[in-house]
Amino acid sequence: MSIKKYLVLPDEVTDFEHNYLKKLNKVALYFFFAHIPVFMLVAWAADTGPLSALLLTGALLTGPAIAQFSMENERLKSMIYGFTSMCMGGLLVHFGQGPVQIEMHFYFFALLAMLCAYANPAVNIVAAVTVALHHLIVWYYLPSSVFNYDASVWVVLVHAAFVVLETVATCYISRRFFDDVIGLEKIVQERTREVHMILNNIGQGFLTVDLFGVMSEERSSAVSGWFGQSQEHQTFSDYIRPVDATVAEYFELGMESVQEGILPTEVAINQLPKRLVSGTTILELSYRPVENAENTIERVLIIITDITSQVEREHAEAQQKQLMDVFGHIMRDKLGFLEFLSETDHLVDAVLANQYENLPHLKRIIHTIKGNAGLFGMASVSSLCHSLEDKIVSEGAAPEEFELKNLGDEWNAVRDNLDNLLGKQMDKNIEINDEDYEAVLRALLDKEKPEKIAKMVQSWKLESTKHRLEFIKQQTEGLAQRLGKGNISIQTRPHNLRLKNEDWAPFWSSFVHILRNAVDHGIEPEDERVESGKEGAGQIQIETYVENNEFVIAVEDDGRGINWEGIEAMAEKSNLPHDNEEDLFNAIFHDGITTKATPTQFSGRGVGMGAVRSECEKRGGKIEILSQHGKGTKFSFRFPINQSVYYPGNDTIANAA
Amino acid sequence: MGKQILVVDDSAAVRQQVGMALGHAGFEVVEAADGNEGVSAVDGNPNIAMVISDVNMPNMNGLEMVSAIKQKPSHQALPIIMLTTEGQPALIKQAKAAGAVGWIVKPFDAGQLVATVQKLTA
Structure with a gap:
């Protein structure tokens, strides 16, 4: 640093310095006016004329007095006091003529030191120059005003040496004072500016609230970006209320709990709301207690993070993974998958268009979507349905419109992905097996009637139950694995x-409930089976056949049989008739009946069975249940044979067109 | 013997979870599967130092249970906290009005649950 830069302060005067100098200048003015009686006393004692002491000192102090009230620049004022102080020293030496006149010089050096309080080397220099000129001039023209003896120029130079050396020291002290104390304000300001710059340029929102939830003014700009300008002394809950009233209220309750101090502070803070959704922005809220020296909580720091893209990314990753799962299912069974897609399209549409009869119906639809989506690996759709179902159960009311819309959006997103992946390959193809092919070939070679051959070919467009049962088998095996029922x-x-x-597609999709029940409730755990003398692996038989001119679909398991007592108890609890076998039979198919304590993602809410029954009855079918305690259960669905059923030897081949 | 804490929840899994957390911290856990059982447990056992209860339960729900317990003058000082799912301010208000001292959101942090029980039974 050059000497000039060292002696001259930087231009900028901070508020802090300005206020400090202003105070000091005011004190200096009073201080110097207080000298007047002292000088008069000295003048009286030294017989140098108290009146002239009054007049001269008064005249000298008019300058700083005028400056004090007319000038704005406090630094300039302080230089005037640097000048004034030396003049005051000169007056004291002048009026103190006599035996102690030399001792009066002490005051110069005392004043020179005091001027360091201004933290400005320029003030010290002004004072030094003033005293030097004063001495030289007065020594020359009016020596008696300075010395009580005939001092030589050497004496004057000794005085000057004192002044110069002291001024070197005072300049150093003043500058250090400025840099280390007065100038600190500027450093603090710069740091604050930097901190603000950081706060304003990061995505996170920071703010603090007191225990009543009232926000401080200091906060990062992201906060007002999300929630707009706040009012003075507004609470955080009032501030976010327009965005989400429930979260706001929840926050208010949480802060109340923090303030009450009944729960441990960290526990109470941990109950504050963690998420806030503003439009398309998802915000994560986290909290830190701000404690005072006694370790009691004073404020709460709220950190708000925009996690929209993070959530989107996680969502995209989950969808990607899901797509792989789904793809596996497509590879295994394309036809079944297409059916699932179109059925679920209908169901989702029905939900979105509010096309459901009542709450149990809505619950049943959502339950069906959940079950099917789960079976086809669409975890995101399935878990959404699960939480919707939870909500219906716990609140006894339909979910909000936007929640249902979320389901629609999720479903469409999954569908779009699938369409992109599969393109137009999803068009239906006719699949025939060797058996069918051989049969037609033989019929041609045997020169069978063209009508008969036509019907055989026509039947290809119908789905073979072999195919269907195989598919259901795979689904059920997958389900058993997921439920931990082993093989x-x-x-x-x-x-x-x-x-x-x-x-038949709608029937099949409700039919899986029967298998779900068999796996989830019917088949016992392996150890229990072995204990009761059964094979470790549960046995299930699925059959389609024609008997007595009826088309039959049957499922038989070798599990524990239906728990009729449990059904009866549940029926009683649900206020359903439960007096005879028929009542209990009906109860099984009543929505809301389940003997299972905790619903899983797959079954156990007692919905589904109602759907099977209604699908069965729509096709003119009836249900038979044969269940033996400890031995197993058989469900048979018996349908009248009609156009939609084809079996070898059946002449009423469906019109498949 | 440690202090007895009553855990009321229709889910055996939650009861077990709470039981394990508190058991490790030296508390003795008494379980009840619904509000009715909760009320009888509190009435029949003066050693219960605190109650932790679910809200949605069959037969008698958590809110009804808190009211029933707090009706008796002898239970005025018994601290009750609720286990709730996040974001149900209306429910929390009802619970507090009924006499619960606080709530903890599920899924809970075992350490925080223990700290809460320690503070409330101290």
Whole structure:
């Protein structure tokens, strides 16, 4: 640093310095006016004229007095006091003529030191120059005003040496004082500015609230970006209320709990709301207690983070993974998958268009979507449905419109992904197996009637139950794995039947509930089975056949049988008739009946069975249940044979067109 | 013997979870599966130092249970906290009005639950 830069302060005067100098200048004025009586006393004692002491000192002090009230620049004022102080020293030496006149010089050096309080080397220099000129001039023209003896120029130079050396020291002290104390304000300001710059340029919102939830003024700009300008002394809950009234209220309750201090502070803070959604922005809220020296909580720091993109990314990753799962299902069973897609399209549409009869119906629809989506690996759709169902159960009311819309959006997102992945390959193809092919070939070679051959070919468009049962088998095995039921042995006996897919798809999709129940409730855990002398792996048989001119779909398991007492108890609790077998039979198919304590993602809410029954009855079918305690259960669905069913030897081949 | 804490929840899994957390911290846990059982447990056992209860339960829910317990003058000082799911301010208000001292959101942090029980039974 050059000497000039060292002696001259930087231009900028901070508020802090300005206020400090202003105070000091005022004190200096009073201080110097207080000298007047002292000088008069000295003048009286030294017989140098108290009146002239009054007049001269008064005249000298008019300058700083005028400056004090007319000038704005406190630094300039302080230089005037640097000048004034030396003049005051000169007056004291002048009026103190006599034996102690030399001792009066002490005052110069005392004043020179005091001027360091201004923290400005320029003031010290002004004072030094003033005293030097004063001495030289007065010594020359009026020596008696300075010395009580005939001092030589050398004496004057000794005085000057004192002044110069002291001034070197005072300049150093003043500058250090400025840099280390007065100038600190500027450093603090710069740091604050930097901190603000950081606060204003990061995505996070920071603010603090007191224990009543009232916000401090200091906060990062992201906060007002999300929530707008706040009013003075506004509470955080009032501030966010327009965005989400529930979260606001929740926050208020949480702060009340923090303030009450009944729960441990960290626990109470941990109950504050953690998420806030503003439009499309998802905000995560986290909290830190701000404690005072006694370790009691004084304020709460709220940190708000925009996690929209993070959530979106996680969502995208989950969808990607889900797509892989779904793809696996498509590879295994394209037809079943297409059916699932179109059925779920309808169900989702029905939910979105509020096309449901009542709350149990809505619950049943959502339950069906959940079950199917779960089976086809669409975890995101399935878990959304699960939480909707939870909500219906716990609140006894339909979910909010936006929650249902979320389900629609999720479903469409999954569908869009699928369409992109599969393109137009999803168009239906006709699949025929060797057996069908051989049969037609033989019929041609045997020169069978063209009508008969036409019907055989026509039947290809119908879905073979072999195919369908195989698919259900795979689904059920997957389900058993997921439910931790281990391996289940499933036999299928399709008896070469074919069904018109459009007519039977809804039935099949509700039919899986029967298998779900069999796996989840019917089949016992392996150790229990072995104990009661059964094979470790549960046995399930699924069959389609024609008997007594009826088309039959049957499922038989070798599990524990239906818990009729449990059904009766549940029926009683749900105020359903439960007096005879027929009542209990009806209760099984009543929505809301379950003997299972905790619903899983797959079954156990007692919905589903109602859907099976209604699908069965829509096709003119009836249900038979054969259940033996400890031995197993058989469900048979018996339908009148009609156009939609084809079996070898059946002449009423469906019109598949 | 440690202090007895009553845990009321229809989910055995939650009861077990709470029981394990508190058991490790030296508390003795008494379980009840619904509000009715909760009320009888409190009435029949003067050693219960605190109650932790779910809200949604069959037969008698948590709110009804808190009211029933707090009706008796002898239970005025018994601290009750609720286990709730996040974001149900209306429910919390009702619980506090009924006499619960606070709530903890599920899923809870075991350490925080223990700290709460320690503070409330101190």
